[in-house]
Amino acid sequence: LAKTTQPISMDSYEGQEVNITCSHNNIATNDYITWYQQFPSQGPRFIIQGYKTKVTNEVASLFIPADRKSSTLSLPRVSLSDTAVYYCLVGPRDSSYKLIFGSGTRLLVRP
Amino acid sequence: GAGVSQSPSNKVTEKGKDVELRCDPISGHTALYWYRQSLGQGLEFLIYFQGNSAPDKSGLPSDRFSAERTGGSVSTLTIQRTQQEDSAVYLCASSLVFGMGETQYFGPGTRLLVL
DSSP, X not given: OOOOBOOSEEEEETTOOEEEEEEOTTOOTTEEEEEEEEOTTXXXXXXXXXXXXXXXXXXXXXXXXXXXXXXXXXXXSOOGGGOEEEEEEEEETTOOTTOBOOSOEEEEEEO | OOSOEEEOSEEEEOTTOOEEEEEEOOTTOOXXXXXXXXXXXXXXXXEEEEXXXXXXXTTXXXXXXXXXXXXXXXXXXXXXXXXXXXXXXXEEEEESSSSTTXXXXXXXXXXXXXX
């Protein structure tokens, strides 16, 4: 699986847009990019997945440049409840049997 | 059920004892995954099931770890002769079918502490 690199932590304020970038220089042709969110004492929760360009859902947007060596999770107008750890995961869509989550990015949203 | 459930929610055991952790996936989900998360660390994949079979067990940390799934539903993760380094949160997830394209729904986890 492609190794991913994310910032260890980020701080933001309520109402701001937060962008978390993940580097995956060794991404393979058949790899997808998936982001999960984890609150303290809970299991991770799927946020969004994409292959290229831009994907948007009701929670977030995912921007993937043409070379796919990085991706950016964008959270619009964060609130205090968005304080969590965000994981970037890269792997083939149909053979995820060795999923490895890194240490993730700890996002702290302040009032 | 409404979501993935795990039991017990917390387990304290003594070094050398065996423990069993249980996972009840979402009804109808054919794929089931076990992960481990140590304090302040990311998730470490352990094993996955497609139905009752586990095609790849190489994620298990040692031969003290084993897992089974019966009836395509409930799964049990067993740790024999527990060691202090086994202390972690053990998370179970399920998805409708197997594959990274499928959203995995996680349970609340079992917090294991080995004294």
